[in-house]
Ligand SMILES: [Zn+2]
């Protein structure tokens with residue numbers, strides 16, 4: 001029996017899920033993620049595209065081309081950003097962990113793009129015991 005993880009945007013118009021184990025879970029502090037989400041960090045869950053599916057609300061998803069390689073998906077009704085895909089990670093879909101319904105057993109494995117860590121946050125780059 002494979003694990004199934006479900007998620008949604010803030011208004012619930014878009015419902016999605018993925019099955020099985022993610023390829024990675026990581027907190028990204030890159031400038032693009034922070035600006036796109038208006039946040040200090042964005043925790044991403046990366047899966048193969050074949051593990052991911054939109055259950056409902058596909059028509060509410062809009063994609064913003066945030067760089068030559070990458071697109072960021074959001075709900076046109078509530079503005080929640082929760083998807084990422086990029087030719088840098090071909091065949092993968094990345095989801096914002098904050099939009100996956102709790103409880104779940106997913107946990108960040110570390111911080112990505114540490115070189116762009118903002119000087120002003122109280123968050124820490126130190127690895128926590130798991
Ligand atoms: Zn929404």
Ligand SMILES: [Zn+2]
Pocket residue numbers: 028029030031032033034113
């Ligand atoms: Zn990022």
